[in-house]
Amino acid sequence: MATRRERLREQTSAEIKAAALAHLREGGGAALSLRAVAVSIGMSPAGLYRYYPNRDALLTDLITDGFAALAHEVAQARDAAQGDAFVAAALAYRQWALAHPHEFALLYGTPIPDYQAPEAGPTSSASRQVGAAFVPPIAAAWHRGTLKPQEVPPHLTALNTFAAAFDLPPAVAALAFTAWTTIHGLVVLETFGHLAWLGENPAPLAETRFRALSRDLGIAP
Amino acid sequence: MATRRERLREQTSAEIKAAALAHLREGGGAALSLRAVAVSIGMSPAGLYRYYPNRDALLTDLITDGFAALAHEVAQARDAAQGDAFVAAALAYRQWALAHPHEFALLYGTPIPDYQAPEAGPTSSASRQVGAAFVPPIAAAWHRGTLKPQEVPPHLTALNTFAAAFDLPPAVAALAFTAWTTIHGLVVLETFGHLAWLGENPAPLAETRFRALSRDLGIAP
DNA sequence: CTGCACTGCGATCAGTGTTCACACTTTGAC
């Protein structure tokens, strides 16, 4: 049950977050000013501190939402894919990054000063959802038996538990992990402008790359 | 010939850069304060502006140096390698990133607000040196004929010119590019703490991964 | 109705990058 006060608070909180997101989308996380957010919703700068203890808390909220949005986008593209669901997911990952470069930078760019999200924090669990979104097509390939066997690095029990969560052998989890980090490498470099020297349109590069990856790992149907 | 004044200026400039680098190594780029740098070398904050027009210029200098240092480290490890030079280079890339996380973040993390380095800028050419450091072992494998053929994405003339610079066919350049982005994906995720959930020691994961990459691409001798 | 927690505001503080007018020193030409 939500009292009137709780509803209002929720609403204001959402309004703050929405305004912050709008400011983030143009200008980036570094330029996100609490004062600007405050005035854009007709509030005093000090008032924001009733809702967020500090700037990092607001950013953490945006990060959590960003991970969820990215994971959702990837999962949706994967499920709606006609051909290779894995390639579709990878392309969606890239598309989202290019369409929301500042949010992507917040997720995977330079981490906040020293701080690191605690194991149980909302951001880390949301982060894992993104990686997990790539698993189903890989699991399907494993069940089909087309998957190329992958070497499992020793002393990595975390990979085992990750695999167990999907009811898959560790080798398949290792392959999913490999696939995700490979995709991320290309996407992060392109999104942050380190591939500008490649010239005009890197889209065919990405597509060719993802298709080859799917084929080489034995994911492609 | 350097006049006395030019020498002094050079010296002061280097001192500023060294102090800035020291501050960068603890605290990160976002926390790098011109005032702190100024007092640490016994200068007025305003005095720095005789040497750098603004904060970004100082950061640009640090970025250029960082790319050069990383490229040097990778090249050195590659040349000193006993076994697989490509794996050695990849491991050096990872080592440098983990040893200098803040500098690595400056190079490959969230880009400075809107600004993007001009085509002819010092940072972009220094950046390309890093990718180029991975080429020789791949070129050697090509000459040996062990290289796995790579699909060349269409409409990417830049890759052709890059290949021509090393006197290699475009397919080999495409493979080198693939290799670099793959390595980067794993390293950037680990350096920025997104692989913390993997637990204790991700080193064997990286080594296994790089060896497999070298083998699968046909680079390994 | 009363008391209390909640909400928001203005003032304020410390810190940031940056600019400006001003002093001081070094340099090079006469």
Next chain:
DNA sequence: GTCAAAGTGTGAACACTGATCGCAGTGCAG
């Protein structure tokens, strides 16, 4: 040797940032 020009450094100031604090109002529960 003289002297103007160029280079170098300073202190004060500006506009901005995140953050804190005490003080007013307001909604809610008893």
